[in-house]
Amino acid sequence: MYRDVPTIVLLAVLVAAGGCATDRLHHAAGNRGTSEAVATEKGRITNNGQGVDSDSSEMRLASHQEETSPPHAHIELVPPPVIAAESPEQLTLDDVEGMAMASNPTLVQATAQVRAARAAAYQAGLYPNPIVGYEGEYDSIGPGPDETWNGGFIAQELVTGGKLRLSRAKWAQRSRIAETNLHAQQHRVMNDVRAQFYRTLAAQQLVEVSREFLANGEDNLQTNREMLNLGQMNQSGLLRAEVDLQRDRLALKQAEYELDHAWRTLTSLVGIPELARTSLTGSLEPHEAPLDWDSALHQVLSCSPELQAAWQKIRHDEITIQRERAEPIPNLIASVTSIRSPVADTTQTTFNLGLRLPVFDRNQGTISQARADLMQSSAEARRLELELRTRLATQYRIYQTAWQKVQDYETTMLPKAKQSYDLLHESYKNRRAAWPDVLMAQRLYLTLKAEQVGNLTMYRESDVAIRGMLLNGGLSIPPGPVGAGHIDAVPKPR
Amino acid sequence: MSNYQDRRNFLAQGVAATAGFLAANTVSAQEPAGGGQSIDAGATQVAREGQDAFPRTHVGVGGPVGSPTDRGKLVAGLRNAGLPPVEVTTPDLVKLKGEMIRGAREFNLRATPARRELLPGIWMDAYGYNDLFPGPVLEMNQGERVRIVFRNDLPEETTLHPHGLELPVNMDGIPAVTQDYVQPGGTFVYEFDVHQEGSFFLHPHVAMQEAIGMVVPFIIHPKVAHTPIVDRDFVLVTQQFSILPNATVPNSNAMDWNFLTINGRSGPYTTPLVCKLGERVRIRFINFSTLHQHPMHLHGHTFWITGTEGGRIPDSAWIPSNNVVVGVAQSRDVEFIANNPGDWVLHCHMFHHMMNHMVSQVGPIIRQQENDHGFRVPGYPQIMKGMASMNMEGMNMDGHRQHESMPEMTRNGTDDYSMRMTMEEMRKITSRRETHGMREGWYKGVHGLFTVLRVLPPDLFDKLMNTNEPIPPNSSTPMNPHRSRPHG
Ligand SMILES: [Cu+2]
Numbered sequence: 001m002y003r004d005v006p007t008i009v010l011l012a013v014l015v016a017a018g019g020c021a022t023d024r025l026h027h028a029a030g031n032r033g034t035s036e037a038v039a040t041e042k043g044r045i046t047n048n049g050q051g052v053d054s055d056s057s058e059m060r061l062a063s064h065q066e067e068t069s070p071p072h073a074h075i076e077l078v079p080p081p082v083i084a085a086e087s088p089e090q091l092t093l094d095d096v097e098g099m100a101m102a103s104n105p106t107l108v109q110a111t112a113q114v115r116a117a118r119a120a121a122y123q124a125g126l127y128p129n130p131i132v133g134y135e136g137e138y139d140s141i142g143p144g145p146d147e148t149w150n151g152g153f154i155a156q157e158l159v160t161g162g163k164l165r166l167s168r169a170k171w172a173q174r175s176r177i178a179e180t181n182l183h184a185q186q187h188r189v190m191n192d193v194r195a196q197f198y199r200t201l202a203a204q205q206l207v208e209v210s211r212e213f214l215a216n217g218e219d220n221l222q223t224n225r226e227m228l229n230l231g232q233m234n235q236s237g238l239l240r241a242e243v244d245l246q247r248d249r250l251a252l253k254q255a256e257y258e259l260d261h262a263w264r265t266l267t268s269l270v271g272i273p274e275l276a277r278t279s280l281t282g283s284l285e286p287h288e289a290p291l292d293w294d295s296a297l298h299q300v301l302s303c304s305p306e307l308q309a310a311w312q313k314i315r316h317d318e319i320t321i322q323r324e325r326a327e328p329i330p331n332l333i334a335s336v337t338s339i340r341s342p343v344a345d346t347t348q349t350t351f352n353l354g355l356r357l358p359v360f361d362r363n364q365g366t367i368s369q370a371r372a373d374l375m376q377s378s379a380e381a382r383r384l385e386l387e388l389r390t391r392l393a394t395q396y397r398i399y400q401t402a403w404q405k406v407q408d409y410e411t412t413m414l415p416k417a418k419q420s421y422d423l424l425h426e427s428y429k430n431r432r433a434a435w436p437d438v439l440m441a442q443r444l445y446l447t448l449k450a451e452q453v454g455n456l457t458m459y460r461e462s463d464v465a466i467r468g469m470l471l472n473g474g475l476s477i478p479p480g481p482v483g484a485g486h487i488d489a490v491p492k493p494r
Numbered sequence: 495m496s497n498y499q500d501r502r503n504f505l506a507q508g509v510a511a512t513a514g515f516l517a518a519n520t521v522s523a524q525e526p527a528g529g530g531q532s533i534d535a536g537a538t539q540v541a542r543e544g545q546d547a548f549p550r551t552h553v554g555v556g557g558p559v560g561s562p563t564d565r566g567k568l569v570a571g572l573r574n575a576g577l578p579p580v581e582v583t584t585p586d587l588v589k590l591k592g593e594m595i596r597g598a599r600e601f602n603l604r605a606t607p608a609r610r611e612l613l614p615g616i617w618m619d620a621y622g623y624n625d626l627f628p629g630p631v632l633e634m635n636q637g638e639r640v641r642i643v644f645r646n647d648l649p650e651e652t653t654l655h656p657h658g659l660e661l662p663v664n665m666d667g668i669p670a671v672t673q674d675y676v677q678p679g680g681t682f683v684y685e686f687d688v689h690q691e692g693s694f695f696l697h698p699h700v701a702m703q704e705a706i707g708m709v710v711p712f713i714i715h716p717k718v719a720h721t722p723i724v725d726r727d728f729v730l731v732t733q734q735f736s737i738l739p740n741a742t743v744p745n746s747n748a749m750d751w752n753f754l755t756i757n758g759r760s761g762p763y764t765t766p767l768v769c770k771l772g773e774r775v776r777i778r779f780i781n782f783s784t785l786h787q788h789p790m791h792l793h794g795h796t797f798w799i800t801g802t803e804g805g806r807i808p809d810s811a812w813i814p815s816n817n818v819v820v821g822v823a824q825s826r827d828v829e830f831i832a833n834n835p836g837d838w839v840l841h842c843h844m845f846h847h848m849m850n851h852m853v854s855q856v857g858p859i860i861r862q863q864e865n866d867h868g869f870r871v872p873g874y875p876q877i878m879k880g881m882a883s884m885n886m887e888g889m890n891m892d893g894h895r896q897h898e899s900m901p902e903m904t905r906n907g908t909d910d911y912s913m914r915m916t917m918e919e920m921r922k923i924t925s926r927r928e929t930h931g932m933r934e935g936w937y938k939g940v941h942g943l944f945t946v947l948r949v950l951p952p953d954l955f956d957k958l959m960n961t962n963e964p965i966p967p968n969s970s971t972p973m974n975p976h977r978s979r980p981h982g
């Protein structure tokens with residue numbers, strides 16, 4: 001947020017409009033304009049994502065008289081750009097966020113789920129087709145001549161009880177869940193990318209600190225050689241200095257491997273594994289005001305896409321009950337049959353109107369099952385609230401600890417360690433302190449620097465998690481709109 | 495802080511004025527009788543004969559071993575005989591003569607915390623007296639009654655012990671044994687007759703207070719000036735302290751020391767002893783160090799050890815030497831004819847005492863030279879590196895030809911690890927009148943328990959000490975190494 005004011009303005013507008021600060025997502029693409037389509041799509045999804053109860057307007061879409069296109073059928077996904085060829089010198093968080101929004105395949109998957117749900121909603125509201133056919137009759141009456149009747153029939157099932165409207169409403173609700181899930185997936189990707197960006201940045205910094213450690217260790221070995229020449233050290237001590245130096249070399253190697261790993265993970269999350277290795281530029285240090293528990297909890301409980309999806313699922317299950325209640329209302333089956341006999345020069349027309357009597361099967365079982373689903377999804381929303389609260393508690397504990405450490409290291413411990421080192425260094429120049437003491441003071445300072453990188457990583461991870469409403473899994477398959485085992489196993493969605 | 499202006503004014507008033515205070519307050523000023531007379535006569539005779547037997551203005555042997563002029567043993571100074579003893583000179587220390595009140599020479603002493611700049615820019619927070627470290631030198635005469643009105647301005651108990659004096663036991667200042675502690679804010683009056691003479695000192699009888707620097711030199715002149723007459727009488731108190739870098743309080747627990755002081759300063763901040771060629775000089779060494787003896791070594795001269803903390807030694811027991819070991823809480827008086835012109839170092843010969851804040855110099859300091867082949871030699875380097883490349887920030891304060899005459903000072907002048915000295919620090923060392931005319935850069939060879947005895951030809955001495963005329967560098971010791979004589 002700190003990086004540009006326009007984002008804050010955008011945030012403020014969206015908070016005012018929608019009530020939820022879920023749009024840090026928009027920051028990357030929205031500001032950079034690398035992918036207009038995606039950015040536009042996101043904006044729309046966010047707005048619709050709020051509207052748990054906004055389906056009254058959507059209901060019209062279920063009307064079979066209206067051959068309107070399904071909602072938001074015009075999603076266009078931008079193909080992943082080939083960035084590897086022209087990788088910039090240094091990548092910022094904005095850069096990698098933009099790449100991820102454009103290239104992470106789970107966003108395509110989540111978008112595909114939205115499309116599928118919308119298509120299903122369209123399908124669910126379509127009217128059943130009429131049946132036409134040939135009708136023939138052959139009469140053999142006593143000794144008289146045989147008589148042949150030829151003709152045709154047309155039959156139409158007349159849907160009653162608003163079944164199509166309800167089916168379409170139900171599936172439209174599913175598409176809403178899918179939209180929320182897409183929104184959640186964007187958060188998952190962004191959170192993972194952000195956290196990984198900071199981890200990679202931290203790994204970069206740790207490589208730098210490790211190089212300083214190595215320089216310290218090399219100087220220490222040289223100092224020990226000098227001390228050996230002056231009788232102030234013996235062979236045993238020199239060997240220890242060599243061992244210590246090797247430990248520093250290994251630590252640098254490890255830091256470099258950690259950076260390799262962090263980079264590979266980042267490019268996978270971004271969706272561009274072939275992205276040429278470059279350095280990241282950014283800041284681990286906090287520029288935001290610290291989070292507090294109450295507002296963090298409030299934000300998660302009011303804006304979590306997972307929770308929104310759970311609420312949308314409740315609505316979905318309510319519609320399902322309505323739909324299943326409508327099921328036993330018999331559809332009328334009307335038919336007209338017309339046959340003609342040339343012998344008698346007679347045309348015979350028959351009208352039929354029938355219905356299935358809901359005598360034995362009044363869909364009681366399925367209605368009951370749908371009620372159970374509603375019970376389940378209502379409890380699920382509550383369960384999810386509680387689970388989010390415990391997840392938040394865990395992250396918040398990490399956040400508090402990290403924040404405190406970051407502050408204390410930054411304002412007190414690092415400056416003091418630096419000052420201690422500087423004072424000794426100055427004393428050494430004045431021939432009052434010994435160089436090994438200076439090296440030790442430097443090592444303490446470097447140790448604190450490395451620890452601070454760890455603190456900042458912890459801070460960034462938890463900050464991203466909390467502000468990102470505890471969503472992660474940027475490379476996991478996005479979940480379907482409803483869980484498995486739902487009443488989906490019919491040829492026509494209902 | 496030696497006030498050479500005052501001294502020069504003082505000297506300008508003549509020797510008679512110098513003697514005034516002693517003459518006014520002592521019975522010793524009168525003509526000695528009996529044996530004293532004969533000693534005086536003998537000394538005068540020696541002095542006269544010494545003119546022939548012992549060279550006063552250049553080096554050389556005197557009479558045969560055991561004779562009065564042997565190594566200048568009994569050769570008198572330039573002062574007239576029969577005058578009261580010459581006042582002590584106390585470089586870098588305050589001297590108190592007290593005031594005669596109700597039949598006693600009364601001194602006011604307060605035990606106090608005291609700050610001291612041991613070297614330019616290096617301060618020590620010690621304990622001392624009258625806000626001074628070391629305490630002021632008290633000067634008096636044999637046979638007087640002395641009254642010390644002592645007040646304790648320390649935040650802790652203390653006492654004052656007149657070390658080595660034969661006095662009533664209740665005046666000995668030993669906590670519990672002879673008196674109660676003097677509480678903070680409390681006072682105690684020490685009053686006793688001094689029938690001894692010699693180089694004494696006062697100190698608290700609390701071990702760690704002694705270790706943190708509390709000492710007061712206590713000089714008792716004899717009723718009759720010792721013969722042979724001396725022209726100058728210096729008091730030098732040696733001490734040792736352990737002060738960590740970035741710290742100012744000496745660690746009185748320490749068993750190893752990194753600051754060695756003469757009269758509360760370390761070389762080159764010790765103010766040189768200045769005397770005139772041909773004078774007989776006495777130096778009183780008082781060692782108030784924590785744990786170490788100091789073999790005090792004078793260059794270019796042979797002195798006679800003429801006194802201890804017990805007072806004057808009969809001349810039959812004097813020992814010729816150039817290196818007198820002064821043990822802890824001992825004093826040693828030495829005397830010699832300053833007949834070898836030049837600036838002569840006077841220092842403790844314990845090698846670790848010839849350095850300031852001794853510390854291993856491994857590290858960047860000794861890496862200033864690329865591909866230094868010296869490291870092929872085990873033991874290299876022993877010289878303190880970077881001293882030669884001492885970087886003086888700014889110009890030489892006297893405007894001397896710094897770059898011409900001290901090329902080594904600018905050779906590595908920009909090096910991060912060369913020795914640095916600010917203009918202010920340089921000024922503190924070289925602005926003292928007593929140092930003017932010395933060889934340029936002399937301070938680079940003076941460290942730790944180390945000072946300089948300057949033996950100056952009379953005209954140069956008078957110009958230096960009795961006028962304000964500028965003295966160019968290298969006036970007392972030639973700059974040209976081919977013309978300077980090797981000594982040591
Ligand atoms: Cu010594």
